[in-house]
Amino acid sequence: MKREKIDSLIESGAEIIGTVSSTTIGFLFAGPVGAYVGAASSVPITNSLKKLGAEISEHIMGPREKARIGATYIDSIEKIKQRLDKGNSPREDDFFNKKIDDRSSADTILEGILQKAKNENEEKKLPFYSSFLCNLSFDDSIDFNRSITYLKIIDRLSYQQLCILSYVKDLEQIEFDNWNSLFINNQEAQTYLDFYYELVELFELNALRQFGNKSLGGPKNGELSSIGTHLYNLMGLSEINNEDKQNIENKISEINEIN
Helix, strand or coil, rough: HHHHHHHHHHHHHHHHHCCCCHHHHHHHHHHHHHCCCHHHHHHHHHHHHHHHHHHHHCCCHHHHHHHHHHHHHHHHHHHHHHHHHHHCCCCCCCCCCCCCCCCCCHHHHHHHHHHHHHHHCCCCHHHHHHHHHHHHHCCCCHHHHHHHHHHHHHHHHHHHHHHHHHHHHHHHEEECHHHHHHHHHHHHHHHHHHHHHHHHHHHHCCCECCCCCCCCCCCEEEEEEEHHHHHHHHCHHHHHHHHHHHHHHHHHHHHHHCC
16 A cells, blocks of 8 residues: 555656656665665665655645656656766664654654655745755754754745855855945836845845954845855755856846946
């Protein structure tokens, strides 16, 4: 019965992610004597994923919600398998250990990630939820409480904000001279008000920070903060495609031309 529920979830996810390889399915179900070298070390992860897949399949969902969960679930499994194949070791703290309620920290946070993915209207964010799920399974420097905090932040971020973080990381630092007064006083700049709002929100969420002499009237420059760097790494934001980052650069250039 558990296998049937997970197969149904995988089938739904294929609507978004495409054909699912037999090696991915084999990795999930093969157990410690699976057909690849890292199988034994994968047992805590695959056990948690199988349990989660069966449980979440019982939730009442619309077809597209199930497809989003399935796509994120499949993609995370593939990414976990890739890391194990490269010789990466899963985290060895108590993340996968069951508690009194028969649930581990991994069960709780992984379910939370899939629930956020289910309700995500920007489906371009889904691969980054799956990267977050995958990378948490290997990084024991991120404890349960911090995982929950990061998930709350990720849920708030738009895909455009993920692109901004990736773009800023590429440049290391970026300048926004006089943007605050520009958006207050210049009517032409209002065309880009949504972009400016999302940029400012990244500072409010402490994903970006100012460097040097800080401005009190709105950010005049920015770089990734510690939180922003963690999000960049955990979500795999280096995978943001160049075209989407170019769109960020274009908007910044257009605003500076007004300025």
